Amino acid sequence: MSAETKFDDDDYPAYTMGRAAEMLGATPAFLRALGEAKLITPQRSDGGHRRYSRYQLRLAARAREIVDQGTPLEAACRIIILEDQLEEALRINEQLRRERPS
Template sequence: MPPRSTRPVDKFDDDDYAAYTMGRAAEMLGTTPAFLRALGEHRLITPLRSEGGHRRYSRYQLRIAARARELVDAGTPIEAACRIIILEDQLEEAQRINEELRTRGATS
């Protein structure tokens, strides 16, 4: 068996590979295609398009949509849910950068 580093990357192992149709994504999330379209309208997720123009979602996007559904199911308006998730993501990124800078500073 060749070393793992030379094995071609399987697109289904890629969290960003848009493998799921809108119908399948909605089914997996237990929601409707309209909910997924609304997330796109609020710029929370932007699905890729197939050659035929159909929306395709990645596993990463489905995790974000699942978080939005949790908030909406708890009574949060969809606009607010999208904004909350965007802010959570920005906070996580800022914390990651801050930790990276702190680690670099400690080793200098």
């Protein structure tokens, strides 16, 4: 995979924990808590450091938004998981609808 392709890939773990936390305006502890709640599972570098993808950062940003509104972290993570599942189901449904003969 070329460098250009990697940066276009939403799942490529391009961001360190420090950079991810900075981008989110959050703390590394918040990112670790999201991992403990099983919302995101960062990949690990060869040195064992957490690395986050753009997709994971979008989920983390949504979690931060919901938590900042007063929702407990565990509940926020569950909401995001359900939103993500619904989005995927709608995407699949639309794809199947387009493939079905008229």
